[in-house]
Structure formats: structure tokens, C-alpha cells
Amino acid sequence: MIRLYFRLIGASVRSQMQYKLSFVLDMGGYLLLTGLEFAVAAILIVRFGSIAGWSVAEVALLYGLTAVSFSLSEMIMRGFDAPFSRMMQQGTFDTVLIRPLPALFQVFASHFQLRRLGRTLQGALALAFAFATLPIAWSVSKVVLLPITLAAGALIYGGIVLLGATVCFWTIKSPEVVNVFTSGGTTMVSYPLSIYSRWMRAVFLWIIPVAFVNYPAALLLLGRRDPNGLPAALAWASPLVAALFFAVALLFWRVGVGKYQGAGS
Secondary structure, eight states: OHHHHHHHHHHHHHHHTSSHHHHHHHHHHHHHHHHHHHHHHHHHHHHHSOBTTBOHHHHHHHHHHHHHHHHHHHHHTGGGSHHHHHHHHHTTHHHHHTSSSOHHHHHHTTOOOGGGHHHHHHHHHHHHHHHHHSOOOOOHHHHHHHHHHHHHHHHHHHHHHHHHHHHHHHHSSOOTHHHHHTHHHHHHTTSOGGGSOHHHHHIIIIISOGGGGTHHHHHHHHTOOOTTOOOGGGGGGHHHHHHHHHHHHHHHHHHHHHHOOOOOO
16 A cells, blocks of 8 residues: 555656646745745844744744644645545545545545645755754754654644545535634744633644644753743653544544545436
8 A cells, every 4th residue: 555655646746747847936936935924923023032032043943843744744635635625526536435445545645745845945944044043952862853743743734634624525615714723723833832822722732733743842942941831741742642633533534434425416
């Protein structure tokens, strides 16, 4: 199954690279567009000095972690986004169910959006700026924590996208509320979690755990204390939180597939 996935994704990547100049311009445009997000935030923070005591470089760390995680999810989980909504609207999901492969795998392997590398690069640049500027006391554990956090973050965003796709079994179209937790959640957690109200912190930590994408890891890397008592050691729990959240999304997907009755006539 893994071998087949890479063969399908390889074919998708080759098709996207067929017009190389178009691809480069597309990715570059996406890089510039997403770069404006951090530029606006940086200008505001420089103007006012800090946000809740967090400097521009510290916010860059938050932003970089979530940007890279989100972009990886966008690339890998693209099949469950707009393409899946169109599949439900056009009734082509029926053809997925009659093939001798799991429906989840077929949708998963149907799209791979390589141009999202523009956001990945932009997030990596923000992280490079943060690492070069901040006096982080690096250790083996902190180096290991970085890829773990990025992978967990991508899995959390993937779970959100999967939940949104599953709702299509009842609504035909993915609800816009999903964007509140993907694009909106990315913007929200690009700033210190402590600036938000108690109920918002609870929602984004324990219900839709987007805050685990970057905040506990940033606290641990920077040696900071959360004013609301959130322990930095929770950074090591991010893989478990991500796995549990994605498992719930998978269960919901199975319920949705089981309830699907076809496109009809």
C-alpha cells in the first residue's frame, strides 16, 4: 500500500512539474502571499515592542512551527479538501467505493499539492530567523523535539481536514467552519496562547488541539513559563494528542462512509 501511494503521488508530482516555470511562479507567489502574514505581525510587534512579553523573534518561532506544520498537512491531505467536496457534489465518490482499495487511501492518494512548499519555505525562513536571533540553550532533547512537534502539528491539521471532509457525507459541501480551525487556527496560534480568554484556550488545547502545534514546544525551547500555568513539558505530549485526535477523526470518517447512501439518480 505504501509503495502504491508513492507511485501515485510521484505521478501527481510529475504532472505538476510538467510546466516548471508555471510551478516556480505559482510556488513563489504563494511564498510571497503567505509571507505577508508574518510581515504584518512583525511590523505591529516592532511598533509596540512586544505582545504579552513576546518579542518578534519569539513570535517568529510560534509562526514558523505552525506554518511548516500547516503546509505539510495542506500538501498531504489536499484530497480531503476542495477536491473531496467536488467529488461529493458530482457523485463520483460512488466510483471510489467500488474499487478494491480502502476509500480513505484512495482519497488520500488522489491529490498532492506540491506548490504548498511555498508556505513550508516561508515557515522555515521564520524558524531560521528565530533560531539565529533567540538565545536557545540547545540540547539533544530540544533538537529531537523539533521534528516531533512539526509532525504532530501536521497530524493535528490533517485531523481537522479529515473531520471537515467527513461532514460532506451529510452536507455535500465541507462547512466553512473548518477554515476557522485551519487557516483561522494557524493565525491564532501564531501569537502567544496566553493572550486569549480562558474558554478559547480550552477549546484550542483540549477540543481542537491546534495549540499543541507550537505553544508548549515554544515554551520549552525558550525556557518560558506560561502565565496561566500550562506546563512546558506538555510539548512531549503533542504526538499523543495528535494521534488521539486523528484517531477520533478516522472513527468519524468510518461512520460517515457507513452512512453514505450514494449520489442517487
